[in-house]
Amino acid sequence: MSVRDLTIGVLGGTGPQGRGLAYRWAKAGLSVLIGSRDAARGEAAAAELRSATGSDSVGGADNTEVAARADIVVVAVPWDAHAATLGPLREALADKIVVDCVNPLGFDKKGPYQLEVPEGSAVEQAAMLLPEARMTAAFHHVSAVLLVDVEVEKVDTDVLVLGDDREATDVVRELAEQIPGVRGIYGGRLRNAGQVEAFTANLIAINRRYKAHAGIRITDV
Amino acid sequence: MSVRDLTIGVLGGTGPQGRGLAYRWAKAGLSVLIGSRDAARGEAAAAELRSATGSDSVGGADNTEVAARADIVVVAVPWDAHAATLGPLREALADKIVVDCVNPLGFDKKGPYQLEVPEGSAVEQAAMLLPEARMTAAFHHVSAVLLVDVEVEKVDTDVLVLGDDREATDVVRELAEQIPGVRGIYGGRLRNAGQVEAFTANLIAINRRYKAHAGIRITDV
Numbered sequence: 001m002s003v004r005d006l007t008i009g010v011l012g013g014t015g016p017q018g019r020g021l022a023y024r025w026a027k028a029g030l031s032v033l034i035g036s037r038d039a040a041r042g043e044a045a046a047a048e049l050r051s052a053t054g055s056d057s058v059g060g061a062d063n064t065e066v067a068a069r070a071d072i073v074v075v076a077v078p079w080d081a082h083a084a085t086l087g088p089l090r091e092a093l094a095d096k097i098v099v100d101c102v103n104p105l106g107f108d109k110k111g112p113y114q115l116e117v118p119e120g121s122a123v124e125q126a127a128m129l130l131p132e133a134r135m136t137a138a139f140h141h142v143s144a145v146l147l148v149d150v151e152v153e154k155v156d157t158d159v160l161v162l163g164d165d166r167e168a169t170d171v172v173r174e175l176a177e178q179i180p181g182v183r184g185i186y187g188g189r190l191r192n193a194g195q196v197e198a199f200t201a202n203l204i205a206i207n208r209r210y211k212a213h214a215g216i217r218i219t220d221v
Numbered sequence: 222m223s224v225r226d227l228t229i230g231v232l233g234g235t236g237p238q239g240r241g242l243a244y245r246w247a248k249a250g251l252s253v254l255i256g257s258r259d260a261a262r263g264e265a266a267a268a269e270l271r272s273a274t275g276s277d278s279v280g281g282a283d284n285t286e287v288a289a290r291a292d293i294v295v296v297a298v299p300w301d302a303h304a305a306t307l308g309p310l311r312e313a314l315a316d317k318i319v320v321d322c323v324n325p326l327g328f329d330k331k332g333p334y335q336l337e338v339p340e341g342s343a344v345e346q347a348a349m350l351l352p353e354a355r356m357t358a359a360f361h362h363v364s365a366v367l368l369v370d371v372e373v374e375k376v377d378t379d380v381l382v383l384g385d386d387r388e389a390t391d392v393v394r395e396l397a398e399q400i401p402g403v404r405g406i407y408g409g410r411l412r413n414a415g416q417v418e419a420f421t422a423n424l425i426a427i428n429r430r431y432k433a434h435a436g437i438r439i440t441d442v
Contacts, residue, residue: 113412156440160423188426191334196423198416202381205409206439215440218424219377220433 009070018076020147035066094132114198121194136163154181157215230291239297241368256287315353335419342415357384364434375402378436
């Protein structure tokens with residue numbers, strides 16, 4: 001199973017992270033579907049991507065239709081909409097590889113901080129809502145600013161891919177590596193995803209201190 | 222204030238992480254005190270380090286004496302002993318820079334996982350026990366195996382330094398950079414330390430999968 005033969009759906013594909021990932025995958029020649037709450041906004045974002053990348057393998061629809069049609073489904077909705085978006089998709093996502101990218105963060109005048117998630121993490125919440133899906137978590141730390149920047153040829157970061165299903169994490173690692181510069185690195189089981197999601201708060205603090213778009217590399221791998 | 226003019230105390234300096242850090246700092250010519258529950262074990266570890274590094278600026282004592290005599294105090298005790306070690310040191314550590322390195326992790330047959338800490342993280346527990354200390358957190362991810370290996374010239378990792386006291390985090394960043402290969406990078410406020418501590422579980426998972434001694438580098442900084 002190669003990601004190059006599959007259709008990648010992005011729920012919340014009109015937000016910065018989802019749009020950035022969809023742009024890179026479309027540019028790499030993958031078949032991509034952009035989902036939005038509103039089908040017309042999904043289609044408008046898809047039309048933009050088709051013209052930005054020259055690809056004709058990009059479509060748009062509402063999140064429900066994208067979940068039904070895609071082979072791999074990336075969840076890039078805001079944390080506020082996470083449970084409400086995924087709950088109704090249980091049947092559509094059964095047996096599919098699902099990739100949760102959501103960072104449950106709050107912001108106040110001191111900056112970002114981890115929100116408490118009763119299930120432990122966004123992806124563990126997703127796993128409870130979608131018990132038949134092949135659940136993984138990845139792409140938390142990739143700068144949306146760099147992803148959408150057409151001047152940026154390579155994104156200098158590793159993507160940690162978490163999950164308990166070895167084949168699913170291998171496929172998502174390959175999906176990550178469709179983005180030039182990126183390595184997909186196995187990052188542990190789902191029960192260790194909470195700290196990976198929350199680490200985005202640290203990267204935001206680093207970005208503010210150093211005026212950077214920080215990413216991470218794992219050394220000795 | 223340069224770390225090269227200060228005495229660095231390491232509580233739990235006979236454990237792998239503490240011993241590895243003390244070795245690197247002694248080798249760099251810093252003045253180091255190794256603390257242990259047992260003064261004789263602290264002194265024995267110090268004697269070993271003096272002979273390994275040729276430095277005569279390494280001493281050993283019990284944790285209480287090290288806390289009293291050192292200028293900067295690194296906490297490298299096991300999580301089980303964290304609260305019990307720090308509680309009685311409130312006066313000795315008042316106004317000193319304290320560096321918490323402790324990772325509250327559990328292990329079962331599926332590997333490592335984050336333990337729940339009511340205060341949020343080990344360093345936030347330390348901050349409650351030592352309200353007058355200048356609290357920071359760092360060195361969670363540095364491989365003890367690499368630190369103690371005399372064949373390893375440079376340790377290929379960044380050290381994230383967290384804290385709410387800017388001067389204290391700057392001093393600890395300088396302390397990190399006494400280890401060849403290491404950059405000390407500001408990593409956020411104490412309230413964002415829990416995920417940095419817990420991320421050690423992910424690095425252990427990575428080490429197992431890739432047969433590595435993984436570290437992290439922050440990109441674009």
